[in-house]
Amino acid sequence: MATEETDHEDGVQSIDPDDVDTEDILGSAIERREDPALVSGEAEYTDDIQKPEMTHMAMVRSQYAHAEIEEVDTSAAEEMDGVVAVYTADDLDVPGNLPVGWLLDSLEQVNHPILAGDRVRYQGDAVAIVVAEERYQAHDAADAVDVEYERLDAVAHPGEALDDDAPVIHEEAGSNQAFDWEIGDQEATKQAFEEAETTVSLDLHNQLLIPNAIEPRATVADYHPRTDELELDMTSQNPHVHRLLMSGVIDHPEHKLSIRAPEVGGGFGSKIHHYADEALTALAAKDLERPVKWTATRTETYITDAQGRGHETTGEMALDEDGNITGLRVHTKANMGAYLSTFAPSIPTYLYATLLSGQYEIPTIYCTVEGAFTNVPPVDAYRGAGRPEASYVVERLVRQAAREVDMDPAEFRRQNFVPGDAFPYETPVAMAYDSGDYQKTLDRAKEMLNYEEFRERQEQAREDGRYLGVGLSAYIEACGIAPSELVGELGAQAGLWESSVVRFQPSGTVTVYVGTSGHGQGHDTTYAQIVADKLGVDYDDIEVEEGDTDEIPQGMGTYGSRSAAVGGGAIVESAEKVIEKGRKIAAHQLEADPEDVEFENGEYQVAGAPDRSVTIQDVAGASYLAHDIPDDMEPGLEATSFFDPENFVFPFGMHAAIVEVDPDTGEIEFEEYVAVDDVGNQINPKIVEGQIHGGIAQGIGQALYESAEYDDNAQLTTGSMQDYAVPKSSHIPEIKTASTVTESPHNPLGVKGVGEAGTIAAPQAVVNAVVDALEPFDVDHIDMPLTNERVWRAINENGGEH
Amino acid sequence: MTEQDITLTVNGTEHELSVEPRELLVHTLRDDMGYTGPNVGCETTMCGACTVQMDGDAVKACTVLAVQADGAEITTIEGLSDDGDHPLQESFQEEHGLQCGYCTPGMIMTAADYLEDKPDPDREEIREALEGNICRCTGYQNIVNAVESAAEKMHAEDAAADGGVIEEGGD
Numbered sequence: 026m027a028t029e030e031t032d033h034e035d036g037v038q039s040i041d042p043d044d045v046d047t048e049d050i051l052g053s054a055i056e057r058r059e060d061p062a063l064v065s066g067e068a069e070y071t072d073d074i075q076k077p078e079m080t081h082m083a084m085v086r087s088q089y090a091h092a093e094i095e096e097v098d099t100s101a102a103e104e105m106d107g108v109v110a111v112y113t114a115d116d117l118d119v120p121g122n123l124p125v126g127w128l129l130d131s132l133e134q135v136n137h138p139i140l141a142g143d144r145v146r147y148q149g150d151a152v153a154i155v156v157a158e159e160r161y162q163a164h165d166a167a168d169a170v171d172v173e174y175e176r177l178d179a180v181a182h183p184g185e186a187l188d189d190d191a192p193v194i195h196e197e198a199g200s201n202q203a204f205d206w207e208i209g210d211q212e213a214t215k216q217a218f219e220e221a222e223t224t225v226s227l228d229l230h231n232q233l234l235i236p237n238a239i240e241p242r243a244t245v246a247d248y249h250p251r252t253d254e255l256e257l258d259m260t261s262q263n264p265h266v267h268r269l270l271m272s273g274v275i276d277h278p279e280h281k282l283s284i285r286a287p288e289v290g291g292g293f294g295s296k297i298h299h300y301a302d303e304a305l306t307a308l309a310a311k312d313l314e315r316p317v318k319w320t321a322t323r324t325e326t327y328i329t330d331a332q333g334r335g336h337e338t339t340g341e342m343a344l345d346e347d348g349n350i351t352g353l354r355v356h357t358k359a360n361m362g363a364y365l366s367t368f369a370p371s372i373p374t375y376l377y378a379t380l381l382s383g384q385y386e387i388p389t390i391y392c393t394v395e396g397a398f399t400n401v402p403p404v405d406a407y408r409g410a411g412r413p414e415a416s417y418v419v420e421r422l423v424r425q426a427a428r429e430v431d432m433d434p435a436e437f438r439r440q441n442f443v444p445g446d447a448f449p450y451e452t453p454v455a456m457a458y459d460s461g462d463y464q465k466t467l468d469r470a471k472e473m474l475n476y477e478e479f480r481e482r483q484e485q486a487r488e489d490g491r492y493l494g495v496g497l498s499a500y501i502e503a504c505g506i507a508p509s510e511l512v513g514e515l516g517a518q519a520g521l522w523e524s525s526v527v528r529f530q531p532s533g534t535v536t537v538y539v540g541t542s543g544h545g546q547g548h549d550t551t552y553a554q555i556v557a558d559k560l561g562v563d564y565d566d567i568e569v570e571e572g573d574t575d576e577i578p579q580g581m582g583t584y585g586s587r588s589a590a591v592g593g594g595a596i597v598e599s600a601e602k603v604i605e606k607g608r609k610i611a612a613h614q615l616e617a618d619p620e621d622v623e624f625e626n627g628e629y630q631v632a633g634a635p636d637r638s639v640t641i642q643d644v645a646g647a648s649y650l651a652h653d654i655p656d657d658m659e660p661g662l663e664a665t666s667f668f669d670p671e672n673f674v675f676p677f678g679m680h681a682a683i684v685e686v687d688p689d690t691g692e693i694e695f696e697e698y699v700a701v702d703d704v705g706n707q708i709n710p711k712i713v714e715g716q717i718h719g720g721i722a723q724g725i726g727q728a729l730y731e732s733a734e735y736d737d738n739a740q741l742t743t744g745s746m747q748d749y750a751v752p753k754s755s756h757i758p759e760i761k762t763a764s765t766v767t768e769s770p771h772n773p774l775g776v777k778g779v780g781e782a783g784t785i786a787a788p789q790a791v792v793n794a795v796v797d798a799l800e801p802f803d804v805d806h807i808d809m810p811l812t813n814e815r816v817w818r819a820i821n822e823n824g825g826e827h
Numbered sequence: 828m829t830e831q832d833i834t835l836t837v838n839g840t841e842h843e844l845s846v847e848p849r850e851l852l853v854h855t856l857r858d859d860m861g862y863t864g865p866n867v868g869c870e871t872t873m874c875g876a877c878t879v880q881m882d883g884d885a886v887k888a889c890t891v892l893a894v895q896a897d898g899a900e901i902t903t904i905e906g907l908s909d910d911g912d913h914p915l916q917e918s919f920q921e922e923h924g925l926q927c928g929y930c931t932p933g934m935i936m937t938a939a940d941y942l943e944d945k946p947d948p949d950r951e952e953i954r955e956a957l958e959g960n961i962c963r964c965t966g967y968q969n970i971v972n973a974v975e976s977a978a979e980k981m982h983a984e985d986a987a988a989d990g991g992v993i994e995e996g997g998d
Binding site: 545714755760 | 828847849850857858861864865866867868873876903904905907908911919920921926930931932951953954955962963964965966967969971972
């Protein structure tokens with residue numbers, strides 16, 4: 026595949042869609058159609074929904090991270106003003122056990138009750154729920170539920186949890202080991218290390234993070250007893266997945282359960298999973314036969330939203346005398362939290378270790394991962410999900426290896442890259458990279474940084490007692506999550522296709538229904554661009570529907586940067602089916618053979634006879650009128666597709682930061698942040714840029730500011746936004762972006778996915794830059810977040826500059 | 828709990844209502860009156876998604892009691908302009924200054940108040956001014972672009988209204 030370059034260092038300029046012709050719409054940076062409702066307060070989020078007779082629900086959550094429940098006394102709460110009902114685990118008459126959707130051979134599947142009955146295993150475990158007429162009354166009454174606990178020892182970190190003397194969290198599992206998993210060739214890797222000229226090793230802590238979508242999770246449930254229909258509005262990234270899982274959890278038939286995701290205020294993974302809360306809201310509504318609303322407080326999101334990362338890793342790299350990487354060995358202890366969340370087992374295994382080859386040709390890799398139960402909230406997908414952890418290990422080791430063999434880190438990378446002519450490239454950890462040109466993104470980033478000139482400046486600055494550093498991050502990710510057969514072999518309990526319907530109305534307008542479920546990514550805009558391009562129909566005549574199980578046939582949802590690659594693929598396939606049916610109708614009307622009828626820019630035309638043509642809108646009208654269509658044809662013009670791509674897609678790029686570190690205070694200041702990304706073809710470059718910016722901000726958040734911290738009792742000490750540092754506007758530098766375009770052969774649009782790229786790339790760019798700046802102080806590594814104190818301590822550990 | 832009578836003028840319309848003394852202004856606006864533009868994100872005055880203007884100043888409606896707002900003029904995002912065409916609302920769209928949109932009403936209400944006081948800020952000043960509003964989606968760069976661009980538009984509008992010429996850099 027050829028790689029093209031696009032330059033937009035000063036930012037992509039948006040265009041009014043009215044100024045773009047239909048044939049140019051795919052690839053145009055048009056303004057989003059979602060925005061007018063969002064900037065005016067008209068958009069409806071879940072907590073905005075009011076229903077007649079609606080009640081409010083509040084949760085009684087555990088005081089402790091680990092305890093036996095001795096007694097739950099709800100009597101005082103039940104007497105309070107406005108209280109409609111109080112429920113404990115004893116009141117539930119359903120399976121009420123949250124399932125895990127990805128299995129591994131050695132996985133300990135433990136019970137995950139929606140209300141804790143005997144024991145609480147993390148602070149977010151709910152012991153009781155209270156339903157009241159008003160929001161404040163529900164919270165007052167929840168405070169009045171009296172729970173007696175027998176406190177148990179608790180553990181927050183995976184290494185400690187796997188120690189023999191650690192408190193056992195699930196007695197049924199016998200120990201805290203959730204699984205023990207490996208990938209790669211142990212023997213060959215051992216041999217590579219024995220034969221290596223040099224080896225490097227780093228102990229890396231990839232800290233736990235809280236996703237922090239600004240909209241807290243929420244559910245409104247409404248039950249209609251006469252029809253047995255149960256309707257939920259909820260903050261979901263995948264309503265159909267939620268419906269399937271919930272129908273089992275609460276024992277309600279799937280066809281009588283409908284789930285709608287209204288406007289959703291960010292997700293970053295945290296709204297994929299099936300939590301106890303939405304099941305409890307549904308059960309309460311069903312029992313009371315009244316609508317029930319539950320909205321998490323921020324404090325609740327901090328102790329219940331699935332957290333991300335949480336790895337303790339030892340990584341080693343083997344090198345030959347010429348600075349070639351000859352082997353990689355990684356051992357990771359992964360924090361799984363108190364229970365196994367929906368897709369949790371896949372994150373530190375197949376979404377992590379399969380990316381340990383990075384952008385490099387590494388002859389042999391071996392990785393082992395131990396999953397550990399702890400007393401923190403369940404750990405599952407958070408933006409990047411496994412791939413940031415992998416990229417961090419690889420790029421930190423690469424930086425360390427370059428230092429060890431005394432090569433410039435840019436040239437070390439260049440020497441070890443998978444060459445441009447080696448694609449498709451099979452790694453030793455089960456991935457087949459689709460396409461790429463890693464030299465090109467490196468060259469572009471170096472050019473944007475004035476890399477050579479920077480090295481001279483850096484040297485000069487050191488002489489003046491100033492410490493500048495450059496950090497590179499050559500990232501790769503596997504996304505477009507997909508294909509069903511492969512993920513099934515790896516343990517997924519679901520297919521990962523996507524579905525769509527493309528439907529013409531008789532008047533010639535089009536509605537597209539698709540099973541992804543956007544929550545800020547601008548899907549309505551980008552999908553309409555795709556359909557306008559394919560069908561040649563005016564952009565304004567296309568409506569996009571997502572996030573409603575009643576309207577959309579099926580769907581797997583939005584995560585793993587899959588919407589454009591898989592959802593977009595499903596849309597293209599349906600559009601093509603519509604075009605083919607239309608071609609037969611057009612041929613019938615034009616009295617031509619279908620094979621002689623060409624379709625272009627919304628018009629069917631007999632080849633070589635431009636005056637014999639009909640628009641697709643007129644064909645749509647004729648298809649519904651059905652007075653004059655081919656004899657063997659059904660009326661109507663619409664098509665349904667389930668698209669299952671042949672493989673993942675592999676976006677890649679080079680991110681780089683230049684920082685200055687003040688050795689007296691440990692402060693880090695950005696001089697430059699450049700991002701050169703290759704996400705394949707871009708449907709809307711402005712939206713792509715926005716995804717990159719936002720991803721980088723979350724990656725910088727991890728590098729410098731964010732960490733879910735727990736005390737010895739596994740109590741969260743960063744339990745509010747005042748304690749957990751979500752980056753603010755002044756924390757994030759100006760970002761310069763550029764891109765190269767290498768099409769993916771794995772989907773009809775040639776797209777690669779962009780949602781997670783920045784978050785995967787940024788942390789090690791920043792850490793590498795700081796380590797580069799501190800080379801004179803012999804600092805090899807500092808664990809994230811690089812707070813001033815940690816940096817200052819690292820500088821002073823070795824007694825200052827050498 | 829005893830309720831207290833208050834008067835709130837929201838987006839130009841006067842409302843008389845009874846609220847518990849502990850009720851937060853944001854809940855009065857959202858749950859009692861249906862102004863769901865201001866959103867609740869954190870309850871600790873950190874995220875600013877609930878920002879509205881009270882007598883012309885940006886305030887976080889999750890840390891103002893409804894009774895404290897008795898007699899006040901409140902403007903929510905719904906009342907910032909008649910047709911969603913305030914220069915900030917337009918610039919946020921043009922510059923892709925929003926993704927999920929949850930923080931956007933608060934972000935715009937803060938910026939609107941700020942630009943009243945400081946019509947010609949530089950980028951660093953804009954970043955400082957928005958420190959009380961957290962966005963998890965955009966990485967802020969396009970929000971800064973949007974505020975910068977809105978400031979230019981408002982500056983041009985003011986100059987046109989005065990019948991004068993735009994003075995570069997003039998406050």
